[in-house]
Amino acid sequence: MPKKEWQPDICNEKAGFLFSHACDRQPAANCGNCDKPICKKHTTRRRDGVTLLCTTCTKEAGAEDTGRGSSYYDDDPYYYGSHYYGDHYYDDRYDRRSSYSESRRNDPRDFTEADSESLVAEADGDFENDMSES
Amino acid sequence: MTRRWNRATERNGCPQRAELVQRKRSEVAVEMGNDHRDSTAASSRRWLLYALGGGLGHVTRAVALARAAVAHSLDASPPRIWLLTNSPFADSLPLESELDCGRRIVRIDPDWSRDAVARYVQELLGKVRPDVTIVDTFPRGLGGELVALLPALRCHKVLVHRDLNPAYVEQMQIAEVLGQYDRLLVPGEQAVFADHPHAVATPPWLIRDAGELLPEQEARRMLKVRSDHVPVVAVIGCGKHEEIKELRELASALTLQLAERAEVRFITPALERKQGSSEGASSQVTSLHLWPFLQAIRGVSVIVGSGGYNTVHEARATGTRLIACPRSRLYDRQDRRLRRQEKVLTIADMHVSVVAAVEQAWAEGPRRVTSYPNGATEAVAAIEALYI
Structure with a gap:
């Protein structure tokens, strides 16, 4: 370089x-x-x-x-279960047939690999040292 | 500028830090003294809301809970609330008027080190001697300081348990500290320990009940919109400094792009400098220091912002169109919270989505905000069930 x-x-x-x-x-x-x-x-x-x-x-x-x-999130089970209110309370307002896992497929606006990588890069960090994080 | 300088010198160990700590200590001491003289409050339980963490989400959620506690308590008298925050926006928020509890709002400097925060939290717990300690999001405390303090704390302990970065859960062995909590409250989102025996799930916690929202026309006046029918786009300028700057630029670009088709408002809890010529195109935007935003949501057609807890749940609860860009956080996962139809990743997509949403708003005409449940009320009942 x-x-x-x-x-x-x-x-x-x-x-x-x-x-x-x-x-x-x-x-x-x-x-x-x-x-x-x-x-x-x-x-x-x-x-x-x-x-x-x-x-x-x-x-x-x-x-x-x-x-x-x-692949960091690929096997992540957290959001594949049912949302407390999600499928019943909120999703009806937008799309009765959608679920989170369904909505992830073939969506041109989904994260690209690079986007996902950049999010993971910042999320796998120095826990409990930065008092400004949330 | 003065404040920024002070923070810098505090970090460097100059006397300002000690002075500030002493001032905070004095405030708490004064408050404790006032409490002892307040005979009418003698029977009230003391709730300490631990709402440390950056941004606006932790403090807003804590205020939502505190308001519900005052309004919907089933106890003989509502609890007395202490609210601990280090939000960088805390100084510009009217927290006292929201909670009407005077000096029991404890703001600590967002630039304090982990050790300084730990020392202060320990001291505060010792002085307040809460009947209930309610910890938002971080089971071990923002700096891990609660691990040592929780076992000795003789009070009910409640965790507000939200989705967490799985790396944090694993690395910091979060499961091990959960046994310290009498109750886990899961405020409207999936969370890793939602099936814990002490967990109680509620709808999302919101800072206003549906009945408290301003009527549409009144909301429009608050947003400084003269027209009664032009769609209003609210760009929420929150989060980190650079993100607020980006969103302000976006609001400015949308103002120019949408021209007569919509009124664009830049809503931010941050106190902004008066706009000068150096701001360029950003000076085009109408900026409002408005918090909580939810009160005016009936006047808004489209919300543009990030994927934080409050923005997302306020939009969904009120059926307001949300177009949001997920931001990277150490603990929160905004990309997971946002749904496909809410999420955009590029500035080009943002513009396309907002324009389409504005045209849809024109086509649909006035919208009606229906009622919604506020999970904060259920949360208060779940907390009070520990001692009533």
Whole structure:
């Protein structure tokens, strides 16, 4: 990867779900691949347990190298059971025939693999240390 | 700006932190003193609502429960509520007027460290000596501090048990701490321990009962909409700082795009700076500091936002069209909460969906918000059943 000029005092990763914009956090490390200064939130550890990567390089490295893949939720049983009120109280307002598992199939708006990966990447984190999380 | 500076210096260990802790301690002490003088409240149970956690969801759900406790208590006198929050929005919310319990709203700084929070929670529990401690979402406490405190706590212990990140459940061995709780309340969503013997499921908890919603025209006035018939799109600017910024930009773009077809309002609990020229297109949007949003929902045709608990359940309960983008959270799983017909993932899809929803609103005409159950009332009954 060609060397780029990075700004040293801020995280150089892009943030944002709908609109891409600069992340304004303090950098905690440099990407082991492209040397980009990155904050803790945008840092991923490679399978070797040592190398830290930015989000962009993580995606380029692929799930295999970072231990993250699209199968994280595949066997997750949590939402395949009945919702307390869901099927009876709420779903009638929208679609009597739908259930959560049915609605996941063949929907062009469903998460892509990359979307799923980015959500998992942030969700598998440093529990009980960040007092701003929810 | 001053507040931000103070927080930064607190983090660095400067005297402001100690000062702030001392101020909070004093407030609780004053409140305890007032309670002892309040003979009419002497027989009331003390409920401590532990609503720590970022965003607005934890504190809003706690307020919903507290309001229901005051309105629907079956006890001889309603409980006295202490509400603990570290929401970054807490300073801008009219919590006192919502609960009418004065200084029993305990706001702690969202930037406090895990250790500082743990010390404060321990001290607060010791001073309040609650009859019931109600913990929202985090069985071990937001920082894990409750693991050590719960066994020694001589009161009823209730967990508000929602869906949790399975990695958190596994890594922190959440199942092991559940035995400390006398009751698990499952507020309208599937949850991993919903089949626990102490679990009681309720409909979603909402901050207003159906009968408390403003009539449509009054709601429109609150939203600063002059027309009585133009569809209203409410973009909910909540969550993290960058997310609020994104949603404000979206509201601005929708304002331009929808022009005469709809009135777009940017609704945020965050206190915003006065818009300057540097805000560019964002200055086009009409921004309202409105909380709780639910009170004005009858004036809204389409809600645009994220997949947080309150946004989603307020929309569903009132039959309001929701178009939402799931956000990544450490514990909450918004992508799982949102249904296919509510969920969008790209800005292009967001625009298409909102435009379609506005046209549908025109075609359908005025909508009627039907009644809905508020699970907070059932929750109060389930808690009071522990001691009545």
